[in-house]
Amino acid sequence: MTPPKDSRSSRLSKNNKKKRQDDPFELWLKRGLHQLFDEVAREPVPEELLRLIEDDRKIRE
Amino acid sequence: MTSNFHDQVVTILPRLRVQALALTRNRTMAEDLVQDAVCNALAAQESFIPGTNFSAWMHRILRNRFISDLRKRRETTDIEDVPAAALATAASHEDRLALKDLAEALDRLPEDQREALIMVVIHGMSYEALAEATGCAVGTAKSRVFRARRQLEAWMTGDSHASAALQARVARVKGILAERGIAAGQGMAEPRPL
Numbered sequence: 001m002t003p004p005k006d007s008r009s010s011r012l013s014k015n016n017k018k019k020r021q022d023d024p025f026e027l028w029l030k031r032g033l034h035q036l037f038d039e040v041a042r043e044p045v046p047e048e049l050l051r052l053i054e055d056d057r058k059i060r061e
Numbered sequence: 062m063t064s065n066f067h068d069q070v071v072t073i074l075p076r077l078r079v080q081a082l083a084l085t086r087n088r089t090m091a092e093d094l095v096q097d098a099v100c101n102a103l104a105a106q107e108s109f110i111p112g113t114n115f116s117a118w119m120h121r122i123l124r125n126r127f128i129s130d131l132r133k134r135r136e137t138t139d140i141e142d143v144p145a146a147a148l149a150t151a152a153s154h155e156d157r158l159a160l161k162d163l164a165e166a167l168d169r170l171p172e173d174q175r176e177a178l179i180m181v182v183i184h185g186m187s188y189e190a191l192a193e194a195t196g197c198a199v200g201t202a203k204s205r206v207f208r209a210r211r212q213l214e215a216w217m218t219g220d221s222h223a224s225a226a227l228q229a230r231v232a233r234v235k236g237i238l239a240e241r242g243i244a245a246g247q248g249m250a251e252p253r254p255l
Contacts, residue, residue: 025214032163033182040082040091041075041183049096050071056103057067 066106069115070099076116076184077123083179084127084172094130098123120194124176166216170209177205178213 077098081091102109102122109118167175177195180186186194192202 025218026210029163029210029213030182032160033179035160036164036167037079037082037179037183040088041079043075043078045071045074046092046096049074049099052096053067053070053099053103060067060106 065111066109066115070102070119073116073119074099077119079183080120080123080176080180081127083176084124086168094123094127097130098126101126114190114193117190117193120180121196124195162217163213166213169216170212174205174209174212177202178209181206 074095077095078091081094081098082088085091085094098119102119105122109115170178173195177191180191180194181188188199188202188206191206192199195202197205
């Protein structure tokens with residue numbers, strides 16, 4: 001006897017998500033995490049690692 | 062097919078590096094972890110089924126390698142190492158302090174929560190993808206991200222562990238955002254200083 005799923009729960013969930021996205025701490029946290037980690041993601045891949053992958057590619061082809 | 066596999070490995074490397082840094086909190090260890098995970102993936106590429114979720118498969122390999130390494134050696138921590146690049150480029154002294162506080166607070170989180178939060182925020186990963194990448198239920202993935210956010214907020218805005226400077230900063234940010242009635246996307250698109 002589970003109640004039928006209406007749009008209310010999904011509406012509530014969307015509202016909660018929107019509320020969280022507008023939360024100042026949430027904004028601050030996202031910005032801080034991006035400052036800490038984006039730089040890391042943008043760094044060039046070490047040549048040695050690329051060579052390892054390319055060597056394996058040649059062996060398999 | 063083989064070529065496509067290698068292309069996918071190269072493409073995912075930046076994301077693996079972020080995951081590795083989230084787990085190890087140490088640049089050197091993170092680089093080693095990525096390299097080891099790539100070696101494992103290359104050795105196990107026959108077990109990858111084309112058309113399935115490569116990203117989840119690769120993130121899981123890195124995570125398993127991290128856990129396996131942890132068992133072999135005592136965990137080391139170098140929290141100064143994590144934000145080094147960001148700290149070097151942050152605009153102001155206040156920014157650097159706030160980032161350092163955030164890095165230290167991240168360091169205090171359990172590694173599964175830290176990893177979950179970073180993969181969702183930095184990679185924009187869905188809870189479903191996170192669950193698949195970390196080998197847990199979707200509910201567990203959601204819970205890890207929620208607890209990480211809640212814990213960081215408690216540390217950084219509420220209790221005695223947070224620095225006075227940071228608390229003042231967060232209060233100021235809250236005031237500015239409340240005044241502007243700011244929306245999520247707008248806030249993130251602004252230049253760095255809060």
